[in-house]
Amino acid sequence: METPLVSIITPSFNSEKFISETIQSVQNQTYKNWEMIIVDDCSSDETVSIVTKMALQDNRIKFFQSEKNSGTGIARNAALAKTKGRYISFLDADDLWKPQKLEKQIDFLKTNNLPFTFSFYDCIDEEGKPLNKRVEAPGNLSYRQLFFCNYVGNLTGIYDVNYFDKITISSIRKRQDWMLWLTILKKIKTAQPIPESLAFYRIREHSLSASKLDLLKHNFTVYRTFHGFNIVVASFCMIGFLFTQLIIKPGYIKKLKF
Template sequence: MNVLVSIITPTFNSAKFITETIKSVQNQTYANWEMIIVDDCSSDETFEIVEQLSQRDTRIKCFKQEKNAGAGVARSKAVNQAKGNYIAFLDADDLWKPQKLEKQLRFMVTNQLHFTFSFYECMDEEGVLLNKLITAPRKLSYRQLFFCNYVGNLTGIYDAGFFGKISISNIRKRQDWIMWLTILKQTKIAFPVPENLAIYRIRKNSISSSKVELIKHNYKVYRLYHQLNSVNAAICTLIFLFTQLIIKPTYIKVQKPTI
């Protein structure tokens, strides 16, 4: 198998992390990829770093937004530029294990799947592994995903030949969850690669680290994307909160640190 994979990476003030992220892609055992990086008008040296690295490796394509518009808009621009048979996602501060693409593509082809994701582990902002492995249901239904996002954005890959290029919401947060829901509306079920293939960086003071902010964004998804009335959106948000606090932790495992 030697199909082209387009890797979608939005960046914003990621100068501290972006080189390591790009190197984790360059270290892939599967080499037929393009990494499309769209900088969301960073105020640090992120774009300059990416531009320099792209001059050394033509598989890296870089673009810069004229104004800050959020990760969803940056991802959309990157997807529009993508030429790959498969679309994969990796944020600018996360990392892939070396065999991530090879193993995941083989899993998709062997099982005739058009969308997959994988397990992943966590590290702190300084890159220290936290011995925490995030797993997921081995057979993920649309209903399960509706009440909890079990798909780590840094692990998702879909078949663009089957789905086409899926449009990404310009909502500031939870665009990835909306995209996975769009996919599962068609496939009904998703199967993860039952391996740890990536490393997610937990940032201090980020929106994703604030439970209160996430609840607000989840409510917006139910209201704006699913177009539920305020009462039903609130009920769904409460179910999401219960699932997040009670059920999802059962899929978090203690793991010995690995790289």
């Protein structure tokens, strides 16, 4: 059975607390044909030494350093330029994959002849403890649904380079993943997730996901800059976004019982 190369893009910045566990979650994949492209955005902690050591022990890990701190969008594009795989996937330096994540996604893509997919994911806190919360998505996600809410977790998305070519990521410092998925959905119209959790998303104390006000600000920037809407239209889009967040999306966030 063909096992095409999967390229994993990971930007890092002051990630010494999490990066080794993140890399190990990739090394634990049942799907073995991958390369992990890590681009460090001028960390001042021990991230560089940790990744350098792990890369010397596993030649599938490719490590590069930025000359100046430029944000995750620039780091992701630098990594993208160095990828060689048929499939592009994403994993931030503090998130984790479950062992069968890649195997199940590649099989799903090939079985259903799809160029893109994603999955559900579970949330953990900064210390890695479960928050008993699972983020799901519509079974047939449309561009319109994605326009008002980013249902695709960055750590779960994977796309076929043979279909899309390499897609340059926006240099805007926040919400690049949402803009990437919008670019993909604008072309293919709908996307199907694997209806199970394949990853762990870490919610950190000062992360964007932990700050609702910052989330609103950056989403407004997407409507203004990425879509090119004027202030009035962008404001109406934000109303739709808030409606989705308050009324619709809560139905896709499940409380787990253990």
